[in-house]
Each structure stands twice: as structure tokens, then as C-alpha cells.
Amino acid sequence: MKYLSGYLTSSFIRKRIKKIEFFIKNPIEIQYKLINQLIDYAKNTEFGKKYKFNDIKKYQQFSERIPLCKYNDIKQTIKRIRKGEKNVLWPGKIKWFAKSSGTTNTKSKYIPISSFSMYKCHYKAGMDMLSIYIHNHPKTKIFFGKALRLGGSHKLYKNYNTFYGDLSSILIKNLPFWAEYISIPKKKIALISEWEKKLETLVQETAYQDVRILLGVCSWLLIFLNKLLDFFKKKKINEIWPNIEVIFHGGVNFQPYIKQYNNIFSSKIYYYDVYSASEGFFAVQDQKNKEDLLLLLNHGIFYEFIPMEDFDNTSPKVIPIEKVELNKNYAIVVSTNAGLWRYIVGDTIRFTNLSPYRIYISGRTNHYINSFGEELIIENAEKALKKTCIKTDSIIHEYTAGPIYINKKNSGAHEWIIEFKKHPKNLKYFRDILDKELKYLNSDYETKRHKNMILLPPVIKVARNGLFYDWLKKYKKLGGQNKVPRLSNNRKYLDSILKIK
Incomplete structure (x- = not known):
């Protein structure tokens, strides 16, 4: 029975590859067909009537008529929808809201998840993720075992019969039959709200299962996984799960963690990156040995892009997908099948390929350091740290960085708080290599570092073991999709972390 179910599930998923190939071949046509469908579907909503969706026939009309928006622009509207109002941004009532928790900021965002976006975006993209993996590894037997998902929790919003929580918890709660069959742990365990209790229960419930797939935020x-190794007093995960084959991960950059992962697996394991956010499932890694991601163009999301050099303008330039260029930084703008219209997600990407459209996540529109004109983005930081760790034989567990402001006596600098898994033998050498790599990757940083006139060398503060974990715990951000903010243009995160002893 186990093998029959495995073959049936595999066959069901494999069929998706033809539809993926279709949108790869017809990207522009599919995107414009999609925006017309979204407009038509929402034409009788409050938003659709306000902006006269009935009259919109072409993309140019849509782009001229509908304003760009950020979360604060629609916060009050979403609050009404959370209280049960229907037909506001999207037809019908929306029951689920993904609570955005990317940082320790107490001002949470509640992103609507319609039944359309749940099934025609998130689950559909999940099938495509698996279909791509099977296509790349035709001899795989991942469906003859279990997929372990690590998710968050959700709660009822007052008495309005709407719910909010981590995106992962919403998707686990509503899993389609094919996904529920292969997934562990049981929903009641997966949705435990208290992270440390969940962790203990999860180890005991999954330890003796035949796990072949892992899904979650890599941190x-x-x-x-380290908790699991401690439980069994083992050094390698393969000693516990001999058939483990692939990890699908997203949410944070995998590069700072890859050495730690390789250290706990004794045989070949595949790592596949995904770009899944509360607003939608945007992209998946579609090639075995390349890290860029295939943009999903037929999953209920219409894409536009703002060149980052234009982002802070009052009326920034916005372009559709056929006008993007290679290796330029863009902010993503989406219109979705959950009622987000020309919504600025907050992520920045660059295109690595235009046929098909593949992207690399380069950072956040608000996660950077530009206090001195250096324009340091996450992509620079991650690449520089990776090379620095290789050259100093060190491993980083977590980190964050921000500015030290210029004063009357000193130039400015960047302060880095780093928690090492393996410490460098010489911290000054580590600092010098990091500084050198940042100069190589970022000409603006290099200019500001010239003769220490504006920027002094980086200041490295070594964090004790568990400091970032304790910080997240203090702000009730353990587990789920929560993550440490990597770069900040102010000292908010630095100062709050440094206060924890």
C-alpha cells in the first residue's frame, strides 16, 4: 500500500511539468492574460468599482489608474476585512490572514489569504516545486517516505470568525489530501504555538519515521536537527533517517548555514531554495546546481518592477516583466488573487536570466546600510561573509549589522554582531578579510572606506552562544518564519541585542 500510494502521488505530481514548460515558453502572454483575469474577477468589489475595473482593457490603463501601495496604505482596509466585511479588495469573505513576522518589529502585517491564493498560488507552486525536483531526479523515491514540515501557529481574531498566524500554519491547517498524506507531524503537533514545547514534541513524534523530505526556514x-541529534546521541542525521534526500528551504539566505548542514549529513543531500512569502509563492529553484530561482508566472500573481535607483522618487518608474534588464536591482510589485493591488512587497531582486525568467533575491527595500552613501545590501553582505568564512576557516551561525554614526572625533563605521558556530583563530584577520571582500563587491563602500575618511574598518562584536535565540525569545519570535534582520540603516536592532546579557 505504501509503495502504491508513493507511485500514485509521484505520477500525480509529475504531470505538472508540462504546465511549467508552457508558462516558460509564453511568459508575456500569460502575465497579461492573468492581469485581465484578476481585474475581471474583482470588478464588482469595492476596490474594483472605485477604480472602474470594468473600463480597464490594457495594462497601460491599469498602471496609470491604480496607485502603488505599501501595507500602511491599506492597513485600515485590511482591518475591515479581518472583521468580516466582504467584497472589499477581493470577492467574498476572506477567512485567513498571514501575520508577517520577518523582524522583531511589533507592528505586524496581516496579509489576506483567499481560497484562490491558497490553492491556485501556494499549493499549486508547492506541486510545481516537487514536480521540478522529480524532473531533475527521475529516480527519486521521496514519496515512499514522509515529508517533515516545520511550521508556526494561528489564532482566532476576536469573534469575527477570521484567523491569523504564520503562513506555514495556515497552509498546514488547510493542506490538500495529497500533501496531508505524506506530511508529518500531525496537525495538532505542527500547530503547537509554544516553540520550545513544539520542538520537544516534534523530536519524539518524528524520530522513528521514514523522513525523506524536509521543509522549512533553514535556521x-x-x-x-541539532535537537534530534542530541536526542539520539548521534553525529549524523543519516544515522536516524537513512533515506533523507532533499531539503526545501526559504525565508533566509541559505549560504551562511550550508557548512553547518553539510557537517550533519554523511551522504549526498539536495538543497532546493524557494521564494515563498505571505503575499504569494513567487519562485523556485529549478536547476540542480544553480542557485537562481525560476519566477512563477502562472500562479495568480501579476508582477511589476521598480528599478532601485528610482525607488525613493515620489513617482517611481514601474515596468512590466518584458522590460526588465539583467543584473539590475528591482523592488517587486505584485497584484494577486487575494486582493493585493500594485503592492510593494519589500524585497529586492535581480534577474539572472530572461529566457526563462530567473531571479536572485538581493535584499530588502528597508534592510540595507546606507548611512554614509555606501549602499550596502544583503547580497553584498552574504557574499562577503561566505568568502571570509572560507578564508578564515570559520562558521557563522547568526549575524546582524548596522551603522556607527560619525561624530566630532571619529568617522563612521559598520558594527557587526556575529554569533559563530566555529570561531576564527584571529578576529582582526577576519575583520580585515570581510572589509576587503566588501570593498571588492561594492564600489560605493570602497570609496567611503578610502583612507578612513568617511568609514573606518568594520567593528566586530562576538556574540555569546544563544544570544540571537534569546533575543528572538524575548520578543516572542521563536520558530515559524521569524528571522534575524541582517542589515539595518539605524541602530534599533543592534542596540536591542547588545542590551541582552
């Missing part, structure tokens, strides 16, 4: 998965 939290790593904590779980």
Missing part, C-alpha cells in the same frame, strides 16, 4: 530547521 529553524537547523535548530530542530
Whole structure:
């Protein structure tokens, strides 16, 4: 029965590859057909009537008529929808809201998840993720075992019969039959709200299962896997799960963690990156040995892009997908099948390929350091740290960085708080290599570092073991999709972390 079910599930998923190939071949046509469908579907909503969706026939009309928006622009509207109002941004009533928790900021965002976006975006993209993997590994037997998902929790919003929580918890709660069959742990365990209790229960419930797939945010998965090794007093995960084959991860950059993962697996394991956010499932890694991601163009999301050099303008330039260029930084703008219209997500990407459209996540529109004109983005930081760790034989567990402001006596600098898994033998050498790599990757940083006139060398503060974990715990951000903010243009995160002893 187990093998029959495995073959049936595999066959069901494999069929998706033809539809993926279709949108790869017809990207522009599919995107414009999609925006017309979204407009038509929402034409009788409050938003659709306000902006006269009935009259919109072409993309140019849509782009001229509908304003760009950020979360604060629609916060009050979403509050009404959370209280049960229907037909506001999207037809019908929306029951689920993904609570955005990317940082320790107490001002949470509640992103609507319609039944359309749940099934025609998130689950559909999940099938495509698996279909791509099977296509790349035709001899795989992942469906003859279990997929372990590491998710968050959700709660009822007052008495309005709407719910909010981590995106992962919403998707686990509503899993389609094919996904529920292969997934562990049981929903009641997966949705435990208290992270440390969940972790203990999860270890005991999954330890003796035939796990072949792992899904989750790589930083939290790593904590779980180390807990599992401690439970069994083993050094390698393969000693516990001999058939483990692939990890699908997203949420944070995998590069700072890859060495730690490789250290706990004794045989070949595949790592596949995904770009899944509360607003939608945007992209998946579609090639075995390349890290860029295939943009999903037929999953209920219409894409536009703002060149980052234009982002802070009052009326920034916005372009559709056929006008993007290679290796330029863009802010993503989406219109979705959950009622987000020309919504600025907050992520920045660059295109690595235009046929098909593949992207690399380069950072956040608000996660950077530009206090001195250096324009340091996350992509620079991650690449520089990776090379620095290789050259100093060190491993970083977590980090964050921000500015030290210029004063009357000193130039400015960047302060880095780093929690090492393996410490460098010489911290000054580590600092010098990091500084050198940042100069190589970022000409603006290099200019500001010239003769220490504006920027002094980086200041490295070594964090004690568990400091970032304790910080997240203090702000009730353990588990789920929560993550440490990597770069900040102010000292908010630095100062709050440094206060924890």
C-alpha cells in the first residue's frame, strides 16, 4: 500500500511539468492574460468599482489608474476585512490572514489569504516545486517516505470568525489530501504555538519515521536537527533517517548555514531554495546546481518592477516583466488573487536570466546600510561573509549589522554582531578579510572606506552562544518564519541585542 500510494502521488505530481514548460515558453502572454483575469474577477468589489475595473482593457490603463501601495496604505482596509466585511479588495469573505513576522518589529502585517491564493498560488507552486525536483531526479523515491514540515501557529481574531498566524500554519491547517498524506507531524503537533514545547514534541513524534523530505526556514530547521541529534546521541542525521534526500528551504539566505548542514549529513543531500512569502509563492529553484530561482508566472500573481535607483522618487518608474534588464536591482510589485493591488512587497531582486525568467533575491527595500552613501545590501553582505568564512576557516551561525554614526572625533563605521558556530583563530584577520571582500563587491563602500575618511574598518562584536535565540525569545519570535534582520540603516536592532546579557 505504501509503495502504491508513493507511485500514485509521484505520477500525480509529475504531470505538472508540462504546465511549467508552457508558462516558460509564453511568459508575456500569460502575465497579461492573468492581469485581465484578476481585474475581471474583482470588478464588482469595492476596490474594483472605485477604480472602474470594468473600463480597464490594457495594462497601460491599469498602471496609470491604480496607485502603488505599501501595507500602511491599506492597513485600515485590511482591518475591515479581518472583521468580516466582504467584497472589499477581493470577492467574498476572506477567512485567513498571514501575520508577517520577518523582524522583531511589533507592528505586524496581516496579509489576506483567499481560497484562490491558497490553492491556485501556494499549493499549486508547492506541486510545481516537487514536480521540478522529480524532473531533475527521475529516480527519486521521496514519496515512499514522509515529508517533515516545520511550521508556526494561528489564532482566532476576536469573534469575527477570521484567523491569523504564520503562513506555514495556515497552509498546514488547510493542506490538500495529497500533501496531508505524506506530511508529518500531525496537525495538532505542527500547530503547537509554544516553540520550545513544539520542538520537544516534534523530536519524539518524528524520530522513528521514514523522513525523506524536509521543509522549512533553514535556521529553524537547523535548530530542530541539532535537537534530534542530541536526542539520539548521534553525529549524523543519516544515522536516524537513512533515506533523507532533499531539503526545501526559504525565508533566509541559505549560504551562511550550508557548512553547518553539510557537517550533519554523511551522504549526498539536495538543497532546493524557494521564494515563498505571505503575499504569494513567487519562485523556485529549478536547476540542480544553480542557485537562481525560476519566477512563477502562472500562479495568480501579476508582477511589476521598480528599478532601485528610482525607488525613493515620489513617482517611481514601474515596468512590466518584458522590460526588465539583467543584473539590475528591482523592488517587486505584485497584484494577486487575494486582493493585493500594485503592492510593494519589500524585497529586492535581480534577474539572472530572461529566457526563462530567473531571479536572485538581493535584499530588502528597508534592510540595507546606507548611512554614509555606501549602499550596502544583503547580497553584498552574504557574499562577503561566505568568502571570509572560507578564508578564515570559520562558521557563522547568526549575524546582524548596522551603522556607527560619525561624530566630532571619529568617522563612521559598520558594527557587526556575529554569533559563530566555529570561531576564527584571529578576529582582526577576519575583520580585515570581510572589509576587503566588501570593498571588492561594492564600489560605493570602497570609496567611503578610502583612507578612513568617511568609514573606518568594520567593528566586530562576538556574540555569546544563544544570544540571537534569546533575543528572538524575548520578543516572542521563536520558530515559524521569524528571522534575524541582517542589515539595518539605524541602530534599533543592534542596540536591542547588545542590551541582552
